Amino acid sequence: MRLSTALATAFSSIILIGAASGQINPRAQSKIDRSINDGQVVTRTGNVHPAVYAETTRDLGRVADDRQFDHLLLQLQRGPEDARALQEYIFSLNDPKSPNFHHFGTAAEFSQKFGLAPSDIAAVKNWLTSHGFSVNMIYPNLVVDFSGTAGQIRETFHTEIHNLNVDGFHHFANVTNPQIPEALASVVMGPVRLHDFKPHSLTRMGIKPSVFHPNFTVSSDTQAVVPLDLQTIYNYNPLFAKGISGQGQTVVLLERTNLYANGDWNTFRKVFGLTKLFPKGKMITVHPQPSGDTIDGISSETCSDPGVLVGDDGEAAVDVEWASASAPSATIELASCADTDTNFGAFIALENLITSSSRPPAVMSLSYGSPESENGTDGNAYVNALYQLAAFEGVSLFVSTGDADAAVTDQNRPFATHGINVNALASTPNDVAVGGTDYADTILGQTSTYWNSTNGPSFNSARSYIPEIPWNDSCASQLIAFALGFSTTYGTNGSCNSAIGEQFFLTTAGGSGGPSGCAAGDPTITGVVSGTCVGYAKPLWQNLVFGNPNDGVRDLPDVSMFAANGVWGHYFVLCYTDPAGGGAPCPANDPSTWAGAGGTSFGAPIWAGIQALINQATGSVQGNPSLDYYFLAAIEYGGSGSSACNSTRGNATNANCIFYDVTLGDNDANCRRLNGVAHNCFFPATNPGTNGVLSTSNTSYQPAYVTTTGYDYVTGIGTPNVYNLVAAFPGSNVGTNH
Numbered sequence: 001m002r003l004s005t006a007l008a009t010a011f012s013s014i015i016l017i018g019a020a021s022g023q024i025n026p027r028a029q030s031k032i033d034r035s036i037n038d039g040q041v042v043t044r045t046g047n048v049h050p051a052v053y054a055e056t057t058r059d060l061g062r063v064a065d066d067r068q069f070d071h072l073l074l075q076l077q078r079g080p081e082d083a084r085a086l087q088e089y090i091f092s093l094n095d096p097k098s099p100n101f102h103h104f105g106t107a108a109e110f111s112q113k114f115g116l117a118p119s120d121i122a123a124v125k126n127w128l129t130s131h132g133f134s135v136n137m138i139y140p141n142l143v144v145d146f147s148g149t150a151g152q153i154r155e156t157f158h159t160e161i162h163n164l165n166v167d168g169f170h171h172f173a174n175v176t177n178p179q180i181p182e183a184l185a186s187v188v189m190g191p192v193r194l195h196d197f198k199p200h201s202l203t204r205m206g207i208k209p210s211v212f213h214p215n216f217t218v219s220s221d222t223q224a225v226v227p228l229d230l231q232t233i234y235n236y237n238p239l240f241a242k243g244i245s246g247q248g249q250t251v252v253l254l255e256r257t258n259l260y261a262n263g264d265w266n267t268f269r270k271v272f273g274l275t276k277l278f279p280k281g282k283m284i285t286v287h288p289q290p291s292g293d294t295i296d297g298i299s300s301e302t303c304s305d306p307g308v309l310v311g312d313d314g315e316a317a318v319d320v321e322w323a324s325a326s327a328p329s330a331t332i333e334l335a336s337c338a339d340t341d342t343n344f345g346a347f348i349a350l351e352n353l354i355t356s357s358s359r360p361p362a363v364m365s366l367s368y369g370s371p372e373s374e375n376g377t378d379g380n381a382y383v384n385a386l387y388q389l390a391a392f393e394g395v396s397l398f399v400s401t402g403d404a405d406a407a408v409t410d411q412n413r414p415f416a417t418h419g420i421n422v423n424a425l426a427s428t429p430n431d432v433a434v435g436g437t438d439y440a441d442t443i444l445g446q447t448s449t450y451w452n453s454t455n456g457p458s459f460n461s462a463r464s465y466i467p468e469i470p471w472n473d474s475c476a477s478q479l480i481a482f483a484l485g486f487s488t489t490y491g492t493n494g495s496c497n498s499a500i501g502e503q504f505f506l507t508t509a510g511g512s513g514g515p516s517g518c519a520a521g522d523p524t525i526t527g528v529v530s531g532t533c534v535g536y537a538k539p540l541w542q543n544l545v546f547g548n549p550n551d552g553v554r555d556l557p558d559v560s561m562f563a564a565n566g567v568w569g570h571y572f573v574l575c576y577t578d579p580a581g582g583g584a585p586c587p588a589n590d591p592s593t594w595a596g597a598g599g600t601s602f603g604a605p606i607w608a609g610i611q612a613l614i615n616q617a618t619g620s621v622q623g624n625p626s627l628d629y630y631f632l633a634a635i636e637y638g639g640s641g642s643s644a645c646n647s648t649r650g651n652a653t654n655a656n657c658i659f660y661d662v663t664l665g666d667n668d669a670n671c672r673r674l675n676g677v678a679h680n681c682f683f684p685a686t687n688p689g690t691n692g693v694l695s696t697s698n699t700s701y702q703p704a705y706v707t708t709t710g711y712d713y714v715t716g717i718g719t720p721n722v723y724n725l726v727a728a729f730p731g732s733n734v735g736t737n738h
Contacts, residue, residue: 030120032120032123032183035183037181040181043178044180044377044378047376047378048176049173049195050527054166057164057167058164059163059164060162062163065151065154071341071343072133073191073193073382074188074191075142076124076143076189077188078114086388090430093624094627104392105392110141120187124188131152136302153191157191158176158178159177159179160174160175171196173194173195178194192342193343193376193379196341197370198370200369202599203601222569223461223462223569224459224572225562225570225571226458226460228460228462230562230606232463239613239726242735244617245328247280249329249363250330250331250361251363251365251605252361254346255306255334255335256345257312257313257316258307258316259316260313260314260578260581261577264576265324268321270588271458272460272591274328278328278329281329281330283332285333285336286336287306287336288303288337290351290355291352291357302337306336306345313576314574314582316334317583318367318572322606322609323365323606335353347386351386354393360393363608363612364396365607367599369401369408369424370423371424372424372427373409373418373517373518383424383425383428394622395621396611396615400423400425400434400600400603401433403563404509405476405508405669406694408423410508410669415670418679419679419694420529420696421527421529422512422514423556424519428554435559435561435563435600436602437468437560437561437562438471440665442568443482446650465653467650467664468562469662471563471667472511474509474510476670478703481494481495490692496691506691511557511560511600513555513667513714514704515535515554515555516536516555517529518535520533521534539554541627541631544634546634546640548710549711555716559629561606561720562603562719563598565598573595614732617726636658637710640709641661645657646663647663648663656724659719660721662712665706682694682699684701
């Protein structure tokens with residue numbers, strides 16, 4: 001039986017309440033049923049950035065009243081029933097049993113089905129202008145773009161904007177939760193991000209060059225992963241032989257910067273054989289402009305050319321080069337916008353692409369992160385609204401889970417102090433969250449089995465699929481502890497309190513994953529999932545895969561991809577020549593001197609490339625493909641997992657596996673107490689030592705998290721056999737043995 005048939009059968013077991021008819025509010029009725037009284041307000045909680053209350057933050061006082069803020073956003077919202085119906089409708093777009101199946105629409109159609117009533121939009125606009133704001137643009141299904149002064153913000157939203165010194169860096173932020181009139185509460189969530197804290201890049205530079213390298217490499221053996229290695233390991237080549245390599249497809253990389261040098265992309269492709277093998281591949285850079293409803297004939301250009309942002313330009317290089325390695329004949333589109341005072345450039349690019357009058361490209365990737373508990377209720381709602389519209393239009397969006405093991409709040413820190421958290425940019429139910437792995441040949445003593453001793457003409461040396469473990473550089477990794485000769489990771493006799501552990505392996509670097517915990521709500525402890533925090537509800541498809549926990553919330557990641565930065569001797573190569581960002585020259589005869597890196601930043605664009613191959617093979621766009629991935633995994637894993645597809649078998653895995661199930665290792669991290677309090681940080685009662693390890697319990701060792709059979713918080717449903725995945729995907733025209 002073909003898996004597509006089984007997939008349709010499995011879908012029939014799901015009931016998407018209210019989604020079958022597709023008759024959802026063909027035109028919204030007005031929700032504002034009273035006059036707007038600025039003296040009767042409601043507070044929008046969860047909307048103060050935790051840095052405001054951090055002990056190391058110095059409040060420098062209120063910004064001047066005449067300080068201008070351009071392109072602020074006011075988040076629009078639906079009532080609870082309409083919001084639930086919208087999410088169910090989006091899910092139904094991928095349900096073969098639904099009449100809505102693959103009936104993707106345009107931004108205009110989305111507004112007709114789910115937008116607010118024109119009278120409510122007019123009331124919101126009039127309320128803003130009555131307070132002196134200039135309304136630049138209205139996206140009826142998303143936000144209102146407006147501008148004004150700090151004084152107008154204080155008078156209208158009853159919150160002050162203060163200047164802050166945060167660890168020596170200047171920032172500004174609102175210091176209390178904003179308020180809005182009760183009369184608008186049914187259609188307005190509130191302002192989005194009245195601060196300038198932006199998401200951060202998720203690339204970790206690797207062992208070549210030595211900038212930001214892992215503190216210590218367990219093995220002296222080094223294998224730099226190049227494009228043809230990727231294609232061999234994950235079985236792209238039979239697909240390429242059938243003429244499917246991304247022709248006619250576009251992969252969009254969402255950025256806040258341009259490339260340091262466009263020639264780096266050309267060099268990468270030429271040196272690693274992509275130009276010769278796949279000459280149709282090309283790259284373009286765009287700065288997408290808005291096409292929403294203008295106000296009084298005024299058009300607002302909200303996407304400015306960002307130029308080159310040092311450091312982030314390395315992220316852009318990773319994204320465009322490795323998306324091209326995955327879909328080498330596709331058009332690689334770098335869509336970049338400059339940040340505004342309060343909004344993130346990559347979000348502006350996404351917003352403008354999906355609210356355009358024309359259909360957006362069908363595959364996009366984002367490799368930035370921000371913890372759920374820091375992104376705030378307002379920021380999380382904005383991200384989810386963007387992703388919902390993208391899914392409605394048939395866009396498949398891939399987002400990196402993060403590079404801080406299970407402690408996303410403590411990215412780029414030597415130890416975790418804020419407990420378990422996940423990346424808010426990846427945790428919505430409307431994107432594919434991509435985690436990270438490493439290769440296990442080193443720890444298994446099988447390097448010669450999987451890597452040739454000499455390189456091929458394009459510097460490739462991988463021989464086949466390679467066993468995988470989670471990417472984890474921390475002393476809390478059970479595998480690293482074992483390799484160093486320790487029986488435990490914690491306590492005075494454990495790896496994290498040893499001389500070698502403290503000198504070389506105190507880090508949070510590793511592929512992130514875990515349960516959504518603070519998509520909405522107000523944390524009571526700065527940066528920690530606490531207080532009234534709640535996660536996104538679990539998408540229906542996650543319940544169907546063996547191993548997915550019965551936790552009631554959205555779990556990360558969905559899928560994974562190699563992401564290591566060298567701790568076991570494996571890392572990605574990229575051409576990134578900006579010396580200010582840690583780059584290096586790219587001589588054609590010696591890629592070993594090029595920049596090397598790791599991170600889930602690589603996984604997101606690589607998976608986006610895989611989806612472009614799926615779209616080519618099916619001849620159609622797919623929207624959020626998570627449902628299809630999970631059902632294919634559910635069939636493979638059944639009720640107890642698939643030993644034949646256990647990644648540890650390496651080149652002995654079954655030839656028909658669609659996903660490789662990673663079952664060896666963890667993404668635990670070392671941790672310390674925060675102000676004397678342990679947050680998901682275990683220390684034994686006796687001889688605790690200075691460094692604990694992340695745990696779901698503070699009183700017993702419950703490591704966060706360990707791989708298991710089937711789904712787990714570390715690698716999701718696993719890594720792909722690309723040919724088998726594309727061949728088995730519903731509607732694919734590629735032959736398969738399944």
